[in-house]
Amino acid sequence: MTSSTYLNHTILRDIWYTMIGIPGLEDAHIWLSIPIFSMYIVAVIGNTFLILLISIEHSLHEPMYFFLTMLALADIFLSTVTIPKVLAIFWFQDRSISFASCVSQMFFLHFIFVTESGILLSMAFDRYVAICYPLRYTTILTPSVIIKMGIAAVTRSFFICFPLIFLVYRLTYCGKSIIRHSYCEHMGIARLACDSIKVNIYYGLIVALFSIFLDVVLIIVSYARILCAVYRIPSQDTRLKALSTCGSHVCVILLFYMPVFFSSLGHRFGGDSIPLHVHILLANLYVVLPPSLNPIIYGVKTKQIQERVVQLFSLNKVIC
Numbered sequence: 336m337t338s339s340t341y342l343n344h345t346i347l348r349d350i351w352y353t354m355i356g357i358p359g360l361e362d363a364h365i366w367l368s369i370p371i372f373s374m375y376i377v378a379v380i381g382n383t384f385l386i387l388l389i390s391i392e393h394s395l396h397e398p399m400y401f402f403l404t405m406l407a408l409a410d411i412f413l414s415t416v417t418i419p420k421v422l423a424i425f426w427f428q429d430r431s432i433s434f435a436s437c438v439s440q441m442f443f444l445h446f447i448f449v450t451e452s453g454i455l456l457s458m459a460f461d462r463y464v465a466i467c468y469p470l471r472y473t474t475i476l477t478p479s480v481i482i483k484m485g486i487a488a489v490t491r492s493f494f495i496c497f498p499l500i501f502l503v504y505r506l507t508y509c510g511k512s513i514i515r516h517s518y519c520e521h522m523g524i525a526r527l528a529c530d531s532i533k534v535n536i537y538y539g540l541i542v543a544l545f546s547i548f549l550d551v552v553l554i555i556v557s558y559a560r561i562l563c564a565v566y567r568i569p570s571q572d573t574r575l576k577a578l579s580t581c582g583s584h585v586c587v588i589l590l591f592y593m594p595v596f597f598s599s600l601g602h603r604f605g606g607d608s609i610p611l612h613v614h615i616l617l618a619n620l621y622v623v624l625p626p627s628l629n630p631i632i633y634g635v636k637t638k639q640i641q642e643r644v645v646q647l648f649s650l651n652k653v654i655c
Contacts, residue, residue: 350434350508352527356424356517357619359612368425371619374627375418381630382407385640392643398476399465402458403633405485406587409451410626416443417518417622424517437519438503444520444622446496449546453488455588456550459557460484462581467564495546502535503528516615518622551592558585583636590625590632 356364385407389395420440423429432440464475499521506528516523525535561581568574598617634640 350512351431352434352437352512352514352519354420354424354430354432354514354517356421356430357612357615358515359610360616364425367616367619368422371418371425371623372422374620374623375414375422377631378414378623378626379411381634382410382626385630385633388640388643395639395643398461398472398481399458400639401478401481402454402461402484405454405488406451406458406629409447409454410629412443413447413451414623414626416440416447417619421517421619432514432519434508437514437524438500441503441519441521441524442496442500444518445499445542446492449492449495449542450488451591452547452550453491454485455584455591456553457484457488458584459554459588462584463557463561465580466561466577491546495542498538499542502538506530506532506535515611517619547592547595554588579636583633586632586636587625587629590628594621594625 355361357367360367386404389400389404417440420429420432461476465472468475503521503524506525507530508527509529511527511529514523514527521539522532522535525532558581565574565577568577594617598614598621634644
């Protein structure tokens with residue numbers, strides 16, 4: 336190990352960053368924390384309730400609901416990795432974070448995000464099999480296949496995101512300690528380095544291309560095949576029923592990917608016309624809004640879940 340590398344790693348152990356929160360809206364942090372905290376509570380309680388409901392109701396032990404359980408777990412982790420620190424900044428002005436903690440938060444944020452994208456792709460495949468091959472649905476999506484798909488989503492995400500740790504550790508840092516954000520992400524850390532971050536930029540594009548973009552393309556292909564199969568059904572009622580089974584999943588897909596799409600466009604083409612605090616505010620909402628709405632969407636649009644919730648609360652009333 337060279338002396339410069341040794342010096343860099345010695346310094347890294349002592350680096351502490353200061354997070355601004357939402358630049359330009361510091362005076363409004365307390366007010367902004369109210370909806371963010373409320374959505375976080377809804378996300379944790381709603382997704383936990385969904386997981387417990389699916390686990391105790393044997394009628395919900397179907398492939399679709401197993402994938403929904405994975406999505407609910409990912410939503411809980413996604414919001415919990417970021418929001419507690421955001422609230423600490425807003426409520427207690429606890430703005431400091433060590434380099435190691437920042438890198439850990441960065442890794443888990445990207446890891447869970449890519450994992451959730453893989454789960455949404457698996458759910459699209461589930462709907463494709465259910466509509467295009469209904470008679471073979473349970474034979475194709477067996478419990479072992481579902482477990483393998485879940486493991487594949489997690490494994491792919493790990494191998495894609497783990498190099499990010501080495502990419503930020505290899506950089507030399509020389510005094511920049513202000514993070515103009517309320518949580519740590521890859522390029523936010525890299526931009527604090529003194530040397531070239533071209534490798535980080537290129538790898539970030541590769542991650543986006545071979546995970547998020549690829550997943551979106553495959554999801555679109557799945558739904559194109561689903562629409563072709565549905566419109567070959569002669570009965571309109573059967574056609575509408577088949578499409579309604581995809582409604583909740585389509586809503587969740589749009590809620591997950593659309594903010595990323597618009598944020599990317601804003602960064603690429605918005606330039607200075609879009610204030611930084613708008614980008615950061617949207618980034619904060621992104622990690623808590625979809626997790627809080629997903630269980631509500633599935634509760635409203637999925638008849639089986641509605642029925643089980645009504646039965647559960649009716650039983651509680653009788654017992655009381």
